[in-house]
Amino acid sequence: MPDLSALPHVVVIGAGFGGLAAVRALAKKPVRVTIVDRNNFHGFQPLYYQVATAGLEPEEVAHNVRDIVRRAPNVDVRMGTVVGIDMEVQTLAFADGPDLAFDYLIVAAGAETAYYGVEGAETYGFPLKSLQDGIRLRNHVLSLFEDYNVFGDALSDGTLTFVVVGGGATGVETAGALVELYRISLARDFKRFDTRRAAHVILVERADSLLAGYPEDLRAYAKEKLQRRQVEVRVNTAVKAVTENGVELENGETIPSKTIVWAVGVEASPVAKMLGVETGRVGRVKVRPDLSLPGHPNVFVIGDMAEVEGQERLPQLAQVAMQGGKHAAQTVLRSVHAKPSEPFAYTDLGSMATIGRNAAVAMLFGKIPLKGLLAWLAWVFVHLMQLVGFRNRVNVFVNWVANYFTYDRAARLILGSGRNDRGPRFRDPA
Ligand SMILES: Cc1cc2nc3c(=O)[nH]c(=O)nc-3n(C[C@H](O)[C@H](O)[C@H](O)COP(=O)(O)OP(=O)(O)OC[C@H]3O[C@@H](n4cnc5c(N)ncnc54)[C@H](O)[C@@H]3O)c2cc1C
Numbered sequence: 001m002p003d004l005s006a007l008p009h010v011v012v013i014g015a016g017f018g019g020l021a022a023v024r025a026l027a028k029k030p031v032r033v034t035i036v037d038r039n040n041f042h043g044f045q046p047l048y049y050q051v052a053t054a055g056l057e058p059e060e061v062a063h064n065v066r067d068i069v070r071r072a073p074n075v076d077v078r079m080g081t082v083v084g085i086d087m088e089v090q091t092l093a094f095a096d097g098p099d100l101a102f103d104y105l106i107v108a109a110g111a112e113t114a115y116y117g118v119e120g121a122e123t124y125g126f127p128l129k130s131l132q133d134g135i136r137l138r139n140h141v142l143s144l145f146e147d148y149n150v151f152g153d154a155l156s157d158g159t160l161t162f163v164v165v166g167g168g169a170t171g172v173e174t175a176g177a178l179v180e181l182y183r184i185s186l187a188r189d190f191k192r193f194d195t196r197r198a199a200h201v202i203l204v205e206r207a208d209s210l211l212a213g214y215p216e217d218l219r220a221y222a223k224e225k226l227q228r229r230q231v232e233v234r235v236n237t238a239v240k241a242v243t244e245n246g247v248e249l250e251n252g253e254t255i256p257s258k259t260i261v262w263a264v265g266v267e268a269s270p271v272a273k274m275l276g277v278e279t280g281r282v283g284r285v286k287v288r289p290d291l292s293l294p295g296h297p298n299v300f301v302i303g304d305m306a307e308v309e310g311q312e313r314l315p316q317l318a319q320v321a322m323q324g325g326k327h328a329a330q331t332v333l334r335s336v337h338a339k340p341s342e343p344f345a346y347t348d349l350g351s352m353a354t355i356g357r358n359a360a361v362a363m364l365f366g367k368i369p370l371k372g373l374l375a376w377l378a379w380v381f382v383h384l385m386q387l388v389g390f391r392n393r394v395n396v397f398v399n400w401v402a403n404y405f406t407y408d409r410a411a412r413l414i415l416g417s418g419r420n421d422r423g424p425r426f427r428d429p430a
Helices: 017-026 044-054 132-154 169-189 216-228 318-336 375-384 390-406
Strands: 009-013 032-037 041-043 062-064 075-079 081-088 091-094 106-107 111-113 125-127 161-165 200-204 232-234 240-245 246-249 255-257 259-262 266-267 286-287 297-303 306-308 350-354 359-364 367-369
Touching: 009 017, 017 032, 017 106, 017 318, 041 111, 044 132, 044 169, 075 246, 081 359, 106 318, 125 132, 132 259, 132 286, 161 169, 161 246, 161 255, 169 216, 169 232, 169 350, 216 232, 216 350, 216 359, 259 266, 286 297, 297 318, 350 375, 367 375, 375 390
Parallel strands: 009 032, 009 106, 032 075, 106 297, 125 259, 161 200, 161 259, 200 232, 286 306
Antiparallel strands: 041 062, 081 091, 111 266, 240 246, 246 255, 350 359, 359 367
């Protein structure tokens, strides 16, 4: 084991897209690196909705962090939850375990689900921000179909009505996948009732169209495709409250449901507040053009947590986090070699959202619109390539090919250990 103790110590908070990109750029470089995460895995958030809808298993969209950095002798891993940052003495405090000192700090703790003060949303909604969220939603959805099989109409109204709140990429993808789950896969599983008649998906969006930020024709395409696949799309519809028995809309209407998927938006991780500096939109930390914290040239904030001076509108996307992580790492190395920092320049490689089988929309390089089968194939390719770990890539590829040709979903397992795993609102029929 080489003696690394004389090297500057770079601590990276978060093994998400940004943190991992930073660590990869620092591997085998003249620094000592510790990557810290509350989980022992990197989670591939863009595919959590497929876990929730029984398309993929959790382990196919996550990868052990120690395995990722195994070949980098200068990188260590610390599993733990950061609960405080002392900027004066340059240490991190943990929920349990000793403090950790740093010479350089790269903060990439991401974001959390935002509830925007909507009454009941946090208690009764199902977010999709963590792998556990995906597993919990899958358990809940599959359990409801099993309950309906036993109790049928004796259950309360809306037992098989799935309301997805938020018409961004996550909402669109989840709504499309839920419909495919019960119209194709579960329809063949259940013999006592027709899942296609019993279940219903409603996608609710406050704005006047889905997929804000995409060109008009792609937004219209996504809406039409979802509607043709039996998703009820309600735009210009705002949610006032989420209750035990459904969702209350601002127009006074109530939709009975036991499943309100909350895909409305995110706010910066609470780690942002631990830095003790000014925060901007949705709690994001205001950083200088080189991603450093004002007054702290050795501390960098990247990805979903950062609001970059002069580039305030950068989206909360994996690419932004990855490019930011690489840039912060390069800036650390420049500093180690006594070179000045350079401003971060984001290259838009594009964004995409899938509506389901053979249908997706994409904006390649931020300017080339694509829709339909070609966009869907591009989506499949990009997501496979971005997954961490060769085995995960192969497993997901095999699963997707099998799903495609057999119309089946392998991951239809209810793995909850108790009632709470089915979600906060599950109730036996009276
Ligand atoms: C459901 C969903 C779908 C998405 N789909 C897409 C998509 O299709 N394309 C796209 O580009 N982007 C997508 N995104 C957004 C993308 O995932 C984020 O922009 C990206 O993950 C941000 O990277 P990050 O490094 O800033 O944070 P993250 O990747 O979220 O990583 C943060 C890490 O910090 C850790 N952490 C947080 N707090 C602490 C703490 N106190 N102590 C220790 N560790 C901590 C977390 O465990 C996590 O591993 C999606 C997001 C979601 C939720």
